[in-house]
Amino acid sequence: MEKGKISQDRIVTAATQLFYTQGYNQTSVSDIASEIGITKGNLHYHFRSKDELLEAVINHRLHYITDSLEQWDKEFPEPKARLKRFVKMVLNQESEIMRYGCPMGSLNVELGKCQDSLRNKARAMFDEFANWLEKVFKQMGHKDSKTLSKHLLSMAQGAALMSYVYADGKLLKRELKEIEKWIDSLAQK
Amino acid sequence: MEKGKISQDRIVTAATQLFYTQGYNQTSVSDIASEIGITKGNLHYHFRSKDELLEAVINHRLHYITDSLEQWDKEFPEPKARLKRFVKMVLNQESEIMRYGCPMGSLNVELGKCQDSLRNKARAMFDEFANWLEKVFKQMGHKDSKTLSKHLLSMAQGAALMSYVYADGKLLKRELKEIEKWIDSLAQK
DNA sequence: GTCTATAAGAAGATAGAC
DNA sequence: GTCTATCTTCTTATAGAC
Numbered sequence: 001m002e003k004g005k006i007s008q009d010r011i012v013t014a015a016t017q018l019f020y021t022q023g024y025n026q027t028s029v030s031d032i033a034s035e036i037g038i039t040k041g042n043l044h045y046h047f048r049s050k051d052e053l054l055e056a057v058i059n060h061r062l063h064y065i066t067d068s069l070e071q072w073d074k075e076f077p078e079p080k081a082r083l084k085r086f087v088k089m090v091l092n093q094e095s096e097i098m099r100y101g102c103p104m105g106s107l108n109v110e111l112g113k114c115q116d117s118l119r120n121k122a123r124a125m126f127d128e129f130a131n132w133l134e135k136v137f138k139q140m141g142h143k144d145s146k147t148l149s150k151h152l153l154s155m156a157q158g159a160a161l162m163s164y165v166y167a168d169g170k171l172l173k174r175e176l177k178e179i180e181k182w183i184d185s186l187a188q189k
Numbered sequence: 190m191e192k193g194k195i196s197q198d199r200i201v202t203a204a205t206q207l208f209y210t211q212g213y214n215q216t217s218v219s220d221i222a223s224e225i226g227i228t229k230g231n232l233h234y235h236f237r238s239k240d241e242l243l244e245a246v247i248n249h250r251l252h253y254i255t256d257s258l259e260q261w262d263k264e265f266p267e268p269k270a271r272l273k274r275f276v277k278m279v280l281n282q283e284s285e286i287m288r289y290g291c292p293m294g295s296l297n298v299e300l301g302k303c304q305d306s307l308r309n310k311a312r313a314m315f316d317e318f319a320n321w322l323e324k325v326f327k328q329m330g331h332k333d334s335k336t337l338s339k340h341l342l343s344m345a346q347g348a349a350l351m352s353y354v355y356a357d358g359k360l361l362k363r364e365l366k367e368i369e370k371w372i373d374s375l376a377q378k
Numbered sequence: 379g380t381c382t383a384t385a386a387g388a389a390g391a392t393a394g395a396c
Numbered sequence: 397g398t399c400t401a402t403c404t405t406c407t408t409a410t411a412g413a414c
Contacts, residue, residue, distance in 0.1 A: 007380095022302055025214040026302060026303070028406075029407075029408065029409085030407080038379095039381060040407095041411095044409060044410075050408070100302065105350060108354045109294075110212070110298070110299065112354065113212040113215060123354055123355070126351075147363060150351055150355075151364065153347075153351060154360075155347050157347045158342075158346045158347025161294060161343070162315075162343040162346060164297075164301060165297045165301065165312055165315055166339075171343075174336060175340065175343055196397075227397095227399090229391085230393095231398050234398075237391085239390065239391095
């Protein structure tokens with residue numbers, strides 16, 4: 001009864017990685033199965049369809065995001081420190097972003113052109129960050145916290161995408177510095 | 190001898206649209222063929238492989254970009270007016286971007302995870318804009334014209350991506366206004 | 379739970395008639 | 397140039413033995 005859980009976890013972990021590095025459509029069920037040394041048939045026992053597996057992957061990412069945000073809330077009571085922790089997260093992923101893009105952004109771009117249900121699922125990752133950022137901006141006394149939240153996400157996504165297209169880590173660092181300057185310039189009650 | 194050209198053009202036009210709205214990997218050769226009322230076999234007579242067709246599609250886009258930039262150069266001698274024309278282009282595509290994302294950005298994200306040759310081809314579209322913007326910033330007397338060019342592209346891409354993820358046209362308009370404010374704030378000799 | 383075997387279909391691509 | 401027919405490979409998914 002525990003072993004089943006372990007296999008499921010291994011599948012989701014492998015799928016998360018492969019969907020990220022190769023893309024959802026370019027990754028076959030066989031790819032994932034062989035990655036962890038099981039067969040396609042076995043994988044289909046745990047996940048009836050590829051879509052179902054994708055949903056598990058997104059849920060996996062969602063949980064990770066939620067945990068991170070909770071952690072940050074505990075570690076950084078000061079709002080601007082929270083915003084900067086968000087920026088730092090992007091910087092920490094520099095090499096992956098350069099090679100594979102933002103895991104959240106690229107998945108949304110890919111799934112956006114598929115079914116609506118998948119599109120909505122993928123968007124939920126953005127919502128997680130957007131709602132958290134909105135909360136932080138409110139904490140700073142901003143009435144347009146929704147706008148600011150989306151603006152910060154927009155800048156971060158632009159930076160990630162461009163650094164991915166040009167495989168340029170310096171570009172990412174430069175753009176993140178600009179974002180930090182923007183954060184510094186914000187009013188705070 | 191002219192008719193062949195016409196068929197090729199029709200194929201490229203249809204493929205350009207479908208690759209954009211459905212994604213490259215989600216679009217089959219049959220989709221394109223049936224869209225313009227020809228058969229797969231016929232399409233393969235004009236383009237040996239799907240990759241070859243993709244290359245033609247990207248070249249088609251590249252030519253369109255080149256033509257647009259030349260046009261803007263003629264129409265707007267003033268550098269800031271040129272930059273704003275670039276922003277206006279994004280605004281003009283609002284409804285398409287909302288639904289399908291930036292044609293250049295999303296194609297790059299999708300192809301980035303494929304072969305290197307395709308990745309480079311797709312990046313050429315960005316280069317077209319990047320070089321033109323760099324020229325404009327140089328014209329304004331900026332020494333960091335390369336950085337500014339990428340920064341502007343980064344902001345525009347972020348705006349397009351976020352407005353796509355949230356299917357939110359107002360978000361796009363808001364972000365573009367911010368970009369225009371940034372352009373206004375730039376020094377000019 | 380995990381395997382082998384296989385179905386069922388879609389995709390890219392080719393051959394040959396017209 | 398355009399069609400029909402076919403090939404081959406890959407993919408998702410299922411059935412049934414162990």
